[in-house]
Amino acid sequence: MSQKGESINHVTLKLASFEGPLDLLLHLIKDAEMDIYDIQISSITNQYLSIINRTDQMPLDTIGQYLVMASTLMEIKSRMLLPVIDYEVAEDEIDPRTDLVEQLIEYQNFKNASNKLGAMASNRSDYFSKEQSRTPKEVVDEQPLVIPGLSLDVLQNAFKRVLLRQVDRQPVQKKINMQPFSLADKIIEIEQILESSNGRLTFDDLFEQPMVVSEIVITFLAILELSKMKQIKLKQTNSYETIQIVKIEA
Template identity: 90%
Template sequence: MSQKGESINHVTLKLASFEGPLDLLLHLIKDAEMDIYDIQISSITDQYLSIINRTGQMPLDAIGQYLVMASTLMEIKSRMLLPVIDSEVVEDEIDPRTDLVEQLVEYQNFKNASNKLESMASNRSDYFSKEQSCTPKEVVDEQPLVIPGLNLDVLQNAFKRVLVKQVERQPVQKKINVQSFSLADKITEIEQILVCSNGRLTFDDLFEHPMVVSEIVLTFLAILELSKLDQIKLKQTNSYEMIQIIKVEV
């Protein structure tokens, strides 16, 4: 495995360039060409702490999350440096890095999904900048998804917001029962929730229970698909209100 990370000069790195401690860690892991499932915790911890120590004054709420991660890394590092006494006992122990790796993988999935949405917003900006026209239905079906009254940036921000809420709601150590869902399953589930909610709910209502990133992404795609099929309407009166999901009556 490459030792590139040992000699990287991080003087030019600034915490303001990252969205949080997980974003910084992913950058360090990628830069060092490490396997995310086999992190060289000693090296990464040293690099992380070096960057934190070089950071100038920052608001307490901004630096606080980085310091919490620093303490987590130091704890993991110390646990991995403990001498091995009984090899049989060690085999049954959970790798101290497991929880951190799971959180990094979840965050990486979030980043990938977010980047995909940004790409969609860029590719479709021309469509969203135009007012809705009276195009025949058969032609509309061939066009990229256009949602009257909303643009993809609004949906992307809503998507990011629910992801942040999920991360804040779930401690790193908390385990979530992962179920297998298909897009069709999620569409059916949303339709059933709408029926039970008199045909109206908010975007955030669909993300109230704990979810892994993959389920959040699938739920978001199901919302877009239902909108594309004209089975729901997405409405936001102003930028301060939550997005409303309204069932289209046949």
Template identity: 40%
Template sequence: MAAELQLQLTKFAGPLDLLLHLIKTQEIDIYDIPIAQITDQYLTYLNEMEQLALDVAGEYLVMASTLMAIKSRLLLPQSKVEQLDQGSVEPEDPRQALVDQLLAYQTYQEVSHYLGQKAQQRARYFTKEMSALPKQPVQPLPKDLVTTTEMAAALAHLLNQQAQDQAFVNQTIDRDVFSIEEAQDWVKQQVLAAGPQQLKFTALLQTPVSREQVIILFLACLELMKNKVITCFQATKDDEILVSGEVVA
């Protein structure tokens, strides 16, 4: 019997763990704990621990005191003074604080068990170590090819100039008329019509009748550049950006 108890006692993580074990093994309703019964069994476990020369942790002794205090409050009759003070208010159950602790600890156990199962499942899989990515060769841009940064700078300059000229004052914007897809088609038509002759980027952006359409047309040009439908050049940073339908390899 002593050896059996020793095996059981060493597996408990603390007094709440021991109490939950007593409640579950006897199928006791955790919301209606028979304190006298549980207290006697709990103290029996502590006595067995002492007989086996096991150190009784302070937290176990604190819980023993708590159980005995609750047991005493339940056994002692309520005084008339306390009854008058409480009036029609239902008296607080002395077990409630302990029940709340047990429920919280039970939730902790369930979550811990769930995470432990997930960890065991994950341990069955082996992840391949990260491979070193091969270095990609750096391909310099062809000479005079315009970057998106330079395109954005040209757009900002154009919008600022048009704002100073009040080009779009009191104009109505129809958002459904000029989509990015339609703008791409329009740019391709302009480039095709120009043939081998290169178009000025600012000339393309001056065609729309609203500030919003200028921005949409700019985005359309960027999309066409990304898809290698058009190419934009600039000899120097002060020169005009030229648009061509000839794609640079």
């Protein structure tokens, strides 16, 4: 394997092509088909020094990083070339390459993650996001008839509370009903309930019985529609009390 590593054409390699000394080392290790956990340090050091010796047009701070790594490689190489005198001590001694291998593994993981994120960003650039739709002015102007202090946010929160109560009572049915609820029919139903309640009832009164999701939604829409038609007005004494629905007499 080291012979293949020595045959690399170093002239084609430029330090500007790499993000740093670790990037260059990873390239040399992969190109020589070495095991990153068993780096042939002598061969890699020779290849590394051969490349940086050919570089003379790099900023001082940049080439300095490569020179620091070169000194590290030469130190590891010299430590591995030292003769072993005490074999018992040698068995317990940490491999001089350990720190370097850990740095390379960590760098490789970050580089792989960076490449994946780059690929995701590239794929995302092939799609165009639809701009946020603007609500037509006539729709914005047509707000339900409510007294000051009672906004659509209040109604939406009341609607959420209704859904939560229905879930607590029983699992909300999500299947399509064979007899769908009509908005017009629900409006008539609410008008009839108001008539029998002397023209006044609470928001919660309309949701006392268990309902499927579609009926809850239609009921809420019917309340908004009646308010827009100025058939009812919605009142709330304070933010903690339930909303009152009051019929507006002609």
